[in-house]
Amino acid sequence: MHYGYFDNQNREYVITRPDTPTPWINFLGNGEYGGFISNSAGGMSYYKDPNSKRITRYKYNNLPADRPGRYIYLKDMKTGEYWSPTWQPVMKTPDSYECRHGLGYTAISSSYGGIETQITYFVPVGKDHEVWKVRIKNNSGKELSLKAFTYVEFSYHTASLDLMCDWPRMLFNADFKDGFIVFESMTAEAFYPYIGTNAGVEGYDCSLEKFIGTYRSESNPIALENGKCSNSPVSSDNAVGAMCCPVNLESGEEKTFVVVLGFSENKETAVQKGRENLDEQQIEKDFADLRAYWDNFLSHASFSTPDENVNIMLNIWNQYQCKTTFDWSRFISLYERGIDRGLGFRDSMQDILGVVHAIPDKVKARIKDLLSIQFKKGDAMSVLYPADRKACGGGRSDDHLWSVFSVCTYIRETGDREFLNERVPYYDGGDGTVLEHMENAVKFTVDNSGEHGIPLLLLSDWNDTLASINKKGGSESIFVFFQLAHAVYELLLLYRQYGYIEKEKWASEIYAYCESKLDTIWDGKWFLRAFNSYGEKYGTADDEYNRIFLNPQTWAVMSRLPTEEQAHSALDAVHENLMTEFGLLIHYPAADFYDVEKKAYMPCAAGTKENGGIFYHTNAWAVIAEVLLGRNEHAFEYYSAALPCRRNEISELCRIEPYVYASHIFGKQHPEFGAGTNSWLTGTAAWMFLAASQYILGIRPDYDGLVIDPCIPKEWDGFKAERMFRNVKVIITVKNTCGSAGRVKNLTVDGNVMEDNTIPAAYLKGKTLVQVYAEI
Known part of the structure; x- marks a missing residue:
């Protein structure tokens, strides 16, 4: 209906x-x-x-x-x-x-x-x-x-x-x-x-x-x-x-x-x-x-693909939701009371990813606002209240690390290298450059590791519902481990771009350390989720419940840390164990009881929220991971399954709005499988826009220019897009001439053949419009 x-x-x-x-x-x-x-x-x-x-x-x-x-x-x-x-x-x-x-x-x-x-x-x-x-x-x-x-x-x-x-x-x-x-x-x-x-x-x-x-x-x-x-x-x-x-x-x-x-x-x-x-x-x-x-807001990016559902979301509703979520973070909605959420450090740092192409000045200001509630030692308060500038929360293992990708994304979009040198106050006094804020975030995580050399979970990581895994202290988060590796990978690219030789050496050592820990966290076919307070593995095939978690597998690939064999094995396990008609479960099987001693840590029903639900935020990371491995069919399968407009004809089942992403819907272990909740204000909005526009369609800003690197379904004959990039309107036509889903083999800009799949930033200077043709 x-x-x-x-x-x-x-x-x-x-x-x-x-x-x-x-x-x-x-x-x-x-x-x-x-x-x-x-x-x-x-x-x-x-x-x-x-x-x-x-x-x-x-x-x-x-x-x-x-x-x-x-x-x-x-x-x-x-x-x-x-x-x-x-x-x-x-x-x-x-x-x-x-x-x-x-x-x-x-x-x-x-x-x-x-x-x-x-x-x-x-x-x-x-x-x-x-x-x-x-x-x-x-x-x-x-x-x-x-x-x-x-x-x-x-x-x-x-x-x-x-x-x-x-x-x-x-x-x-x-x-x-x-x-x-x-x-x-x-x-x-x-x-x-x-x-x-x-x-x-x-x-x-x-x-x-x-x-x-x-x-x-x-x-x-x-x-x-x-x-x-x-x-x-x-x-x-x-x-x-x-x-x-x-x-x-x-x-x-x-x-x-x-x-x-x-x-x-x-x-x-x-x-x-x-x-x-x-x-x-x-x-x-x-x-x-x-x-x-x-x-004006929507004019900064538009797309025409063979899939009308994709066009509806990318051209209108996903961008609208991204801006709304940027405005209100998780503060107030039909599901949030407008009391305890404010502008979340982790939430709002991710929300900027969906709007930085359209409102870079507002994004820059938001990043500085959030960095101002970070401590000198690197961790951060969790929530900023915009009216009185007060902050609360803190003590989580992941908050501070989100800033690295957000700042790097802003600089890729704008070319504003000087932002790294702007000084921002610390919440506990003094100030530091934006770059120092990011580096302190990495240092804090490195300095707070557990007995396996993996970052401590502290009060919680991204999955707050998992907090009771740390009941006796000392538990370690493999999600944060890969988040750390991803942050260091991003810093390495930044350092190499701008010639920070000594800093590159420091980051390379951390990255090599992370690589040395892969055997510790590999479970044979996929990566573990955590070590609990007793040092026991969590998210292992040996467990009756919670055997495989989605996030460690996707962030492993995003960190570029695992071997190719491990990466493919982990994502194969994801597809085999977690895929449903509505998208990927966050883990499976979920425990249908709460008992910390039996490693059932999440106090919500099986199939709901982070306990075996379909958490769409995590699905976007799966799309990106599949694109990074060139697995276009799985990437689009996950993206398509999550599209809200696909729910329009089954609204009596899904219940929530069919025009915006929800945070999650109930998973297959719940009797109301497919029913949704927590729509509108969710990190899903920004990440899905990023996953679709920059990874599936492959129009991705980089420090040196605009990369054209699509990973589209093989059935598509191509697509068209228009995008503003550094005050230049870029009109892009992509043709699929190989009948499969290869990557770009021929890129021309205004009739000029490029050496690779990047439109150089230097070429764009002084221009207002360029025409791009890409052949795959």
Whole structure:
């Protein structure tokens, strides 16, 4: 069963029925004022930091689900009937319904009883408010007397306290003035949310209890039954933004009004600021500017392949998800409360990989922000909160190492070698160059090794769920071992490129040390996952459970450390043991119990999350590893299996949005195999874009220029692509003339034959456009 379709011309996903298996959401805003919104208008709003600058509430794990949100109610004053044009929260079945999730906006249209309504929600670029543009048309054939009611539920600015405690509501004040409700929580500094409209307001409610009524919900507010608000201010109680506006329509008549929700740093000027934001001409311009913003972002890379699913993802939704994930890391979504995740060091360092081609300046700033929570000794805090610059966490074995590949990727993209010399503070005082930050990360890992000479797991590695393997201390992570080898490999390439002779010697010694440990961690057909606190092997064929893990095999290949025989053997074992119709399991078989003494370390059900689930983040690494070995069919098989749009016809099974990647879906040991969760904000987005564009399609920036190195399915006759690289538009045509899937044998640029498969950076200087033809 499907619930919608892709409108690629308008770059929208169109939902055709409101009762999706889970709320299918979209994000509004670009990293400053923002929020998420579901296909039935559930969701919340916040500014920069969803924990310390929360504007409206959203209730997680709540029934009714997906409440509250950004609601408009309509009531026919002649019949007494009322409904929601967004279906929720009244949930009366509409005569027609359509939700269009676009890039940075959502438009929900419906008709009920001959009344056609469309509400378009968006956040103007660079502004600190959101717009609800409401259009109502009377197709009933009779004159109508309607009333429209707005509704949001305000939150205490510190979301964690709002969720945990009752006392924050005692600090709430809200009142109506000149068409606007202004809300304040008495301890908030310079933060005054407001809601207002240019429709004529005949009444209002700031009190949740007065608007909803006792023992009622958003589905049946007493104000809707009464057909009017009670003009209630609020002091020391839960607060809402409810306004009642008469809308009288002749037969065939159409009217439009606007609602704005935002905040002001000054209570006295909040109404004035809100009124300025109601200018309808400016709103039209703002929406056009929003469309232009995304046109520009997507213009940096586009692709035309024989596979339409690939085109849908690479040209629209994957890039959109990459930017959204860059903006919000793992901080806030339908699955994250916006409290404890912030901008994760490991998360955000990886997120830059999906956007560095389009917004390199923002990527550079983000890298420096993250490096500023690294310690002098090399490890790092885990989370940065953007509003107050505070950090928390730390003690993990992998966080700090992610910076190496991210910085190297940025320099490959931009040629900005001087970035290595920029000084960035350490979290515990002093500062160092960007290069010193990376080197200290490597040194920390080398200095914290266990009895087998493998990096210690510490509090956890990338798989946080595996933390209990280290219950008695001393456990060692083979994933981090290969991550270290990969980081050193990257530094070696960097040093050789820029002539750091002494540093190259230091890195070569570490790399040789890693190579000397391969026999220690090889299990005969694949690599182990870890040594536990007792020094026992984990991820070995001798175990009943958790015999083979995906990550050590893929990162082994990415590190270029194993022999060719080991690399092929490890990836053969991956395909044989871990492949399913939805992608690769993170390991198999998962234990269906939790018992540390029996080496069952993960306290979640078999087939879920990191315990035998299909964790798509890890699948992207498998795609890259297969490409590095030239195994194009396996690479594309894994990539294709993970494509969200392949789920569109089986949405009742997969449940989550078919237009964005999810963190994971349940694996084959779970009774709901194929059901997804944790969509949108996931490292999968950036890594899948990198895997597809730079490895399968092979358009890969390097220090010396742009490499053209495709590893496409043999059935493809080729593909076309356009990409900005160092301010030059590169138009690429690849032809498969061999009928198989070989690598480039002939590369011409503007008719000039290249010596190898690289377009030299020197050739591109001074140009704005080059035409490239590659033959494989």
